[in-house]
Amino acid sequence: MxxxxxxxxxxxxxxxxxxxxxxxxxxxxxxxxxxxxxxxxxxxxxxxxxxxxxxxxxxxxxxxxxxxxTVSIAPSPRFARWSTLLAVRTSDPxxxxxxxxxxxxxxxxxxxxxxxxxxxxxxxxxxxxxxxxxxxxxxxxxxxxxxxxxxxxxxxxxxxxxxxxxxxxxxxxxxxxxQSLAGTVQVVARVLEVALHKAHALHYPLTRVVDGIGSAPLPPPGADFVTAMGRTNDAALYGGEVHLFVDGPEDEAQQLAAGLPSSTSRDHGRSFGEIFTAYKGDFYAMDPMLFSPARVTVTALETGRSFTYGAFHEAVLDRSFG
Structure with a gap:
């Protein structure tokens, strides 16, 4: 630079x-x-x-x-039971x-x-x-x-x-x-960060990422660490949405959008707690590509075209959040 x-x-x-x-x-x-x-x-x-x-x-x-x-918290109709949404915006993702x-x-x-x-x-x-x-x-x-x-x-x-x-x-x-209220909020507020981290893991040039917005439902805190960890992760994995605005070729923006959602992971479909139990608590045995938002939109600023991949999974949230 x-x-x-x-x-x-x-x-x-x-x-x-x-x-x-x-x-x-x-x-x-x-x-x-x-x-x-x-x-x-x-x-x-x-x-x-x-x-x-x-x-x-x-x-x-x-x-x-x-x-x-900035981090804001407001009601949202995205999910039937989990109506509080946390939104993250940053000018330098x-x-x-x-x-x-x-x-x-x-x-x-x-x-x-x-x-x-x-x-x-x-x-x-x-x-x-x-x-x-x-x-x-x-x-x-x-x-x-x-x-x-x-x-x-x-x-x-x-x-x-x-x-x-x-x-x-x-x-x-x-x-x-x-498992605290403050801890729950600050972890769910990482919904945009997990998208940036996965973009880095996919070797997308970070210098092209111009702006970003993310949101996820705010779960109830878990009574113990494992439950709390599961709920905060599931908020992003199955209820999180991120919109990135990037420079560079349109086809590469589309490839990024296709690769980012949590559904690209082999472990997708089960709640985080279920996955954690299946791997006997070995966090590092999990597929690292799991840690990303449920749905992602990437806008190519050169052409103005946007590409959306992934989907929300409310049933998994209902199992996880209780």
Whole structure:
């Protein structure tokens, strides 16, 4: 990428920092618990001991998008029983979804494990993906969202501060258990991200992706981790819709649309919980091509033609959501 264009790319840390400050400032009304951990790190509990809620999850999802997207929740007639739809829009899908929102940073310390997402990933930028998209964000603060049900150990926070080359007091960790209301919202808000991630897996040139919109039904939280994980995944796999706007040849836009839906996977048709059980809980045995929206439209900006593939599967949602 031309260095002038690279220098003009937005900072996900700078754009999301006011959103983080607002989340902390409104912690009481959002039913969050804010504390200080090792070295003064800011720890936001959005569903472990704190109650959290839908609005907290919506705000956390926008933080995950690096301040480059909006998340809204509204009624929809798409499905008979599941009438609340979550919609995601972003002006820079690649940076918002892949450089920030994607849970790509593996964080392990003793028996603690989490996948880190959010703008702090782009500050670290050691995943191969960042070299491919030619992006690294250097900011004065870093925020990570962890889908966990317990506090991270001090040794992990110390290591994060060292890896990010920041004081621990410049680090914010937002904790969102999958089975919490906030956790449910922030995971379903990844419906656009899974489409971008699959486009990357299909080797579609990410530089051609200009804009994107995604939506999915908001499921009830699961009472346990496996149920909650299943419902949030099924929301995208069987009820999610994404519209991408791309540059480049029309025939390649059509090929992308045909390859993106979850129906292209060998595991499609069963709920995520059923698939997870069939593979005896081995997440990595599942077909990685499953993780994508149910229905996808791709518009070729050169010609204005749009291509739609895939379909919703309400019966699977009904089984999954209960």
């Amino acid at each position: 031309d260095s002038t264009l690279r220098d003009r790319r937005p900072s996900v840390s700078a754009l999301s920092h006011p959103l983080v400050e607002s989340l902390v400032a409104h912690a009481d009304t959002l039913r969050l618990d804010v504390s200080r951990g090792y070295g003064g790190a800011c720890i936001v509990d959005a569903g472990i001991k704190a109650r959290g809620g839908i609005e907290a999850g919506r705000r956390i999802a926008e933080i995950c998008l690096g301040g480059l997207g 690649v940076l918002a979804c892949l450089a920030s929102q994607y849970a790509g940073w593996s964080l392990a310390e003793g028996d603690f494990f989490a996948l880190g997402s959010g703008p702090g990933r782009a500050h670290y930028a050691k995943e191969d993906l960042f070299a491919e998209i030619d992006y690294r964000d250097i900011g004065s603060t870093a925020t990570l969202v962890l889908e966990v049900d317990r506090l991270p150990p001090d040794t992990l926070i110390e290591r994060l501060a060292n890896d990010l080359e920041l004081g621990a007091d410049r680090l914010t960790l937002i904790l969102t258990p999958t």
